[in-house]
Amino acid sequence: MTTTAPPRAVEDDEAAVRVGPVSVPRAYRFELVKQFSQWRIRLLVLACWIAPALFVAAVSQQSTLPTDTLFGRWMHATGWAGPLVVLGFSGTWALPLLTSVVAGDVFASEDRLGTWRHLLVAVRSPRRIFAAKALASLTVILLMLVGLAASGSVGGLLAVGNRSLVGLDGHLLSPSHAAGEVFLAWACVIAPTLALAGIGLIGSVALGRSPMGLLLPAVAALVMQLAQMLPLPVAVRMALPGYAFIAWNGLFTAPGQTKPLLIGIVISLLWAVLATLIAYLLFLRRDFTNLTHDNSGRRAVITGFVPLVALAAATVAAIGLATPSTGSGIDRPKVEASLSTVFGHLYRMQTAELNRPAVTEAQLRVSAACDKGGDRTDDEGAGNDWRCVVTWHLPGVQVAGTAVYQLDITSDGRYVADGDGPKEVNGYFQVRTAHGDAPNPLWQFDGNVELLHTSSKGQG
Template sequence: MSATTDDRAVTRSRPVGGSPRRAGSAAAFRWEVVKLAALVRTRAMLLGCLVAPPVVVLVLRSQRPPADTLFGRHVHESGYAVPLLLLGFLVQWVFPLLASLVAGDIFASEDQHGTWKTILTRSVSRTQVFWAKTLAAVAFAVTSFLVLAASAIVSSVLLVGTQPLTGLTGQTIPPSHALGLVVAAWLSTLPALVGFTALAILLSVRTRNPALGVVGPVVVGLAMGLLGSVSGIGLLRRALLSTSLESWHGFFAAAPFTGPFLDGLVAAGVWTLVCLALAYSSLRRRDIIGG
């Protein structure tokens, strides 16, 4: 049988003696993962996340420490300072790109190639396609992040050492505690990464342009970083995704504080929910047949 609306217009096959069935979101998700695995850029990104950190660590070992950056003066003294130095750089320049490389293209590419009508067959709905693509984009961003974090931390410890870390207020942090704080610092940026992924998905759906979907979050991230450096906008700064990427600084004070992290967690959650809701609404209302 068939219905008029998209989600209710999914043809259900009725096996003999069985109940109605329709293609599930899991099948659509698996297909999206297969398509991502076949792309050269996704494999190149994962390889870069794995290989780049040890190369940077080796370069830093052969140069004078960048004393004007956060934890920069300690990169030759402790292997736990290096991943924090890398994190401070990556959250400004690389994380938005990491989030948008797939998410900014995953919907718009269907418009570019004119394949929406093929995808939206009577065995799959727009809702299933939306969540399959969204979960695939988030899974890629999180996987890339975990590879990058693991490579940065492991290579720094192996190549520099497990010496105690000097905190932001001058206190000495023992190696066993320092490792936990470094891991926590990296993981604290994950909600903002998901937020940037949701923003890339929104731009991908609304603009139907892969280039804008990929570049847009990077530009927005840089703009947020500049806006966050302006004084007198305390309340607005708390709502920016870029601010939540720096909330881990409080972990390394003599008296640790987590207020900025909790604010950033809320901000990232709101950004994620709003962007995904707008993207889903836009895709649901779109006239696929008319173009």
């Protein structure tokens, strides 16, 4: 006796056979829901949208400012200094850690929960699973980054106001110009953040439940920061994606020092594409039936980072051949030219504060004579032993004015000039004006040396 299946059951079986993989948009929405269902993700997103505003508003009302941070000394003067202080902290600590929590855990969470079998059965396409997870993690990271930028800006504007910002060469940026440069600086750090996210995807795919997969982007960022502090050639430091986290400084000079920034962005995007491609290939080759794949995962990480090392070597060679970047990029003529420019701009600002007759940079004819460490060392490279004497001229005055500065220059070209007299020019942190005491712009100020700019060694 034979039996026949009911027509309805046959139709269901045929429909099951015809069902294809879930589309990427649908899988992406599902991954977004999974991301925001985690309490730590919701808490971090909320913190990114609230904490910077509270921090900037609180610091802007304090009498002591973070003068060791770039633009920190101007937080009382303009609301646009606050988001730049937040940007400096985010590039060093916040963004690497946030990237680790999101991209470094997007695949590893499935290993901890043991849900790979269910996900593969539901989506039926490893390629679409990877695309959905990568896009979801990228969305969360960008949402956090936008929150940091928007929150810091709103906090600064509400606490201080929409006022002009002093650039790194001493020139004054109008409020609208400052706003554009601040948002452009935040946009520029998207590229190195994507590079760290790609590294996080590699660790999350290859190392699975191991905590090292979660820490990989933070560790990579820390190594890059240490490399930026070492006296390495400019080509080596620019070949690392972490350089783009600090290269936005050049946007706040006139003319802008955009060449190092563009190099940093391009290299960061190359790292992001290559790291994501490596993570994708590792994911497609992974054996999901083996629940203990940690050893093979470690080998995969080592193998996966070989192309990144090769990319770094190739970019070092390309930058070295295309630019004058074999040394530190910091020498006496560059320091003297930068210091003269900043002093000339800030002297005019002090002149306006004291209600003196206005002068121009051409009339001042500012020059500087700098020396590093005395006669025993060459006048080049980073260090806190730079000593400079600035000279300027006033119309109708026969005797030239002079002022002494001690400079602390870091390897990325940023320096802090500390006035060392005379007192009425730069020896005290305040100047007496007709409306009371005001901050002295010539007492301490920040500057920036363009590392890729060529200079004549015989100048000075």
